[in-house]
Amino acid sequence: MKAIVKSARGKGAELQRVPVPDCGPQEVLIQVKATSICGTDVHIYEWDEWSQSRVNPPYIFGHEFSGIVVEKGNLVQNVEIGDHVSAETHIVCGHCPQCMTGNAHICQNTEIIGVDRDGCFAEYVVLPSENLWKNDPSLPWDEASVQEPMGNAVHTVLAGDVVGKTVAIIGCGPIGLMAAAVAKAAGASRVFAFDLNDYRLELARKMGATDIINSLNADPLHIVKQETGGAGVDVVCEMSGHPAAMNQGFKMVTNGGRISILSLPVRPVEIDVTNDIVFKGITVQGITGRRMFQTWQQTAGLLQSGQVDVKQMITHHFPLEEFDKGFQLMLEGNCGKVILHP
Structure with a gap:
């Protein structure tokens, strides 16, 4: 099969022919119909400090996809051949204290598809059946493929109450764009979107942001103070990592x-804990992955109801062979979500 392989410790990746993976007794073989490029994939492609310390080439990367079940192991009971599926990308142990108390998204022994093991930038991928999410067959492949990152946005925004509140989205990459849509759908009174890229800020407006601010042209703190009567915003969703x-x-x-933080700064960040956390009495949350499978239910519901429309932020489609074009667009920031088709 064709696959995008992170073949060596360095920048870039290669399209290679590799064997179709074997399917174990509790696993499912999926034919990938659409796979989307994530910021994490860009980190791996660029070979930054985080990826250098985390991934071990050679292997197939990519973790956001939709596809169809074409083979299943003899112990699999939750899906059938022909089912349309996406996948929860955190493979968890099921027996650590977090897994045993309903917090499997922060499992101590998590393996991530496309990071710690072969991923989905390929014609086929094998996954444990328990990680699969069955999609409505009417959901287009490209929209189905972005449910995993949309789940990150849903988890970040809905980690607390947003009804009637002011929400700031800092960083309008694809997950930030979806976070703006989720905040608006969940009843936020105003959604402030901050970025340095006018292209993505316009996408944020289309996705539901009520106020867009280019931080190169205006002081974000002055704008927020002015627009909130000096009070500040109720909720901050940090997606930039800057x-x-x-x-x-x-x-x-x-x-x-x-403040809910989904971003992954590549270096330690200095924060004024005394004045900006303690004396303000704020809640700071680290957000990782999606609550399994509560967030998936919320994500699917928002898509099925039409309250969140992801079509507007899916801006580019390429065959798998042209993956370099997709990564270049992501690096330039002149795109929303980029979809690859094997």
Whole structure:
């Protein structure tokens, strides 16, 4: 089969012919119909500090996809051949304290598809059947493939109450764009979107942001203070990972507010804990993955109801062979979500 392989410790990747993976007794073989490029994939492609310390080439990367079940192991009972599926990308142990108390998304022994084991930038992928999410067959392949990252947005925004509240989305990459849509659908009174890229800010407006601010052209803190009567925003969703932007998030949140951090800064970030956390009495949350499978239910429901429309942020499609074009667009920021088709 064709697959995009991170073949060596360095920048880039290669399209190779590799064997179709074998399917174990509790596993399922899926024919990939659409797979989307994630920011994590860009980290691996660029071979930054995080990826250098985490991944071990050669292997197939990619973790966001939709596809159809073409083979299943003899112990699999939850899906059938022909089912349309996507997948929870965190493979968890099921027996650590977190897994045993309903918090499997922070399992101590997590393996991530496309990071710790072969992923889905390929014609076929094998996964444990318990990680599969069955899709409505009417859901288009490209929209179905972005449920995993949309789940990150859902988890980040809905980690606390947003009804009637002001929400700031810092960083308008694809997950930030979906977070703006989720916040609006969940009843936020205003959604402030911050980025340095006008293209993505316009996408944020289409996705539901009520206010878009290019942080190169205006002071985010001044805008927030002005637009909230000096109080600050109730909720900050940090998606950028940039130290300056993250600090702005801590300064713009109101006393007693919430900051949910999904971004992955590549280096330690210095925060004024005394003044921006303790004295303000705020709640700071680290967000990883999706709550299994509560977040998937919320994500599927938002798509099926039409309250969130992801079509507007899916901006480019390429065959698997042209993956370099997709990664280049992601690096330039002149795109929303990029879909690859094996």
